Amino acid sequence: MTKSSDQLQLIPPYCPNPRCQFHFGTDSRFYVKNGWVKTEKAPFRNQRFKCKSCGEQFSTNTFGPDFRKRIGFLSERVLHFSMNGMSNNSIARLLKVAEGTIRDRLKDMSHQSLIFEKENYPKKLTEDVAYDGFETFTYSQFSPCYINTAVGSHSMFIYHNTFSPLNRKGRMTLEQKIKNQSLILKYGVYPRDSVFEESVYVLNNLNSIGAGRTLFTDEHKSYQRAVRSLDFRMEHQKINSQVRRDSTNPLFPINRLHNLYRHFFSSQQRESISFQKHEAALLEKIQLMKIYRNYMNPKFVKKNKYDPHAHEWSPAMYVGVAERLLSFEDVFGVKKKVSQIRLDDKERAFLNRSYPYSRQIIAA
Ligand SMILES: [Zn+2]
Structure with a gap:
């Protein structure tokens, strides 16, 4: 059919x-x-x-996902190309549409996918979780950021992926220092405690479904503060960052995921010459990547002798929120409305593309 x-x-x-x-x-x-x-x-x-x-x-x-869209059946291809590391610009050229069309589709899909995720999220943790940040940047090296990531130790299910802007620190040339200062004079500094605040958000959510499970982090002070600020019912195990991150290290799932991100983010960086990158676009792609990896693709591409289902089962199947790999139609086929679900402030800000600290103009 x-x-x-x-x-x-x-x-x-x-x-x-x-x-x-x-x-x-x-x-x-x-x-x-x-x-x-x-x-x-x-x-x-x-x-x-x-x-x-x-x-x-x-x-x-x-x-349908193509409701009120001029070009039909485009979204699915945009999703697959984008999630496999192609830049918006290359996708636009390949599909012979305007780059704005690609951005528009990614935005719509990411917003739609949040609603899907809310309805298909684990209600209880059935495994331990590793939590850490991945450092990258939006727009330029003067706007570094952390992608705060919580991953299931066994399933590789991405429970959370949130964003923290950072203020550039460390070694800079004189020229870079001047540039950095002028940006701060113009825009102000980024929120100073974002990693802590995002960690409170993520860990609070995990805590609400994870009593008795273990949370693994490194010894980052913000994580410890976040745990202390909560009525924390999970066990918190700190792993010294000097310990080698091989497959026996509890933080290894994070590294594995970040290797995948690196591929993705390197393609992001090439785009900085072709369009005004904004936190919104980055977050929307991160949201989509979470759905794509959790529900639509197997845990690993290759067979794994210790985990016989890894090349067939999605992380969502491991945590019991899906019975098979989901197709584009499964996730995006039925368009839902925001008024049908309950959102927290962060989720609402995501849908409104509200980034008060951003230094960039959002591309329409
Ligand atoms: Zn009616």
Whole structure:
């Protein structure tokens, strides 16, 4: 069956009207068919529906990833190319669309994927977790940052990936010092305690589902402060950073993941010449990478003799929130609305692309 005929058969999963009683879905047939509309692109027609309760009209397209998009079936390719290290610019050239279209699709998918994740997230930790930061930068070396990452020791499930801007420190040439000072004069310093604050957020969330499990970190002071600030019911084990990070080191899962990121971020850096990079774009890609790795791909590409399912099972399968590798359709096929889920402040800021400390103008 082709994708377009699939779409024609789609049964409306909920009423798009946020004030309707059927907005959160129902088992009953809450709609009536309400004719067809012609479309310019395949499948050339679109089933229309009307909600029996509130009268809202909608169509099959309302729920698809290409809803209100000029070019159909583009998002899936954008996702795969982007998650495999291609820059937005190269994807745009390959698919013969504007770079803004690529950015727009990535933004939409990342926001959509957050809603998917909220509904398909482990309710209880069934394993220990390693937590550490990966240092990279947005826009330029004067804006270093940390990607605070929590990974399952066994599953490699990425529980959290949050962002902390850092102030540039350490050795600089005179010229760099002057540049750094002028940026600070113009924009102010980045928040000084972001690693601590992000760690409180991540560890608090882990703590709420992980009583009795172990959290592994290095001896970073911010992590210890974060643990002390919480009513922490996990065991916290600090690993000396001098200890070699081979596969017996509890922080090894972090390193493994960061090796993958490095490939991804090196492609990010090449983009700095072609577009104004913004924290929002970076975070959106990190969010997508989390979904892509957790739900849509096996834990490891290659067979592993100690872990016979590693090349077949996604991290989500290990932690019991998926029964198979999920397809693009599984994750993005049914468009959901923000009004259908409960969000915390950080998640809301993500969807609003709110980055008060950013030094960059967001590209429209
Ligand atoms: Zn309705």
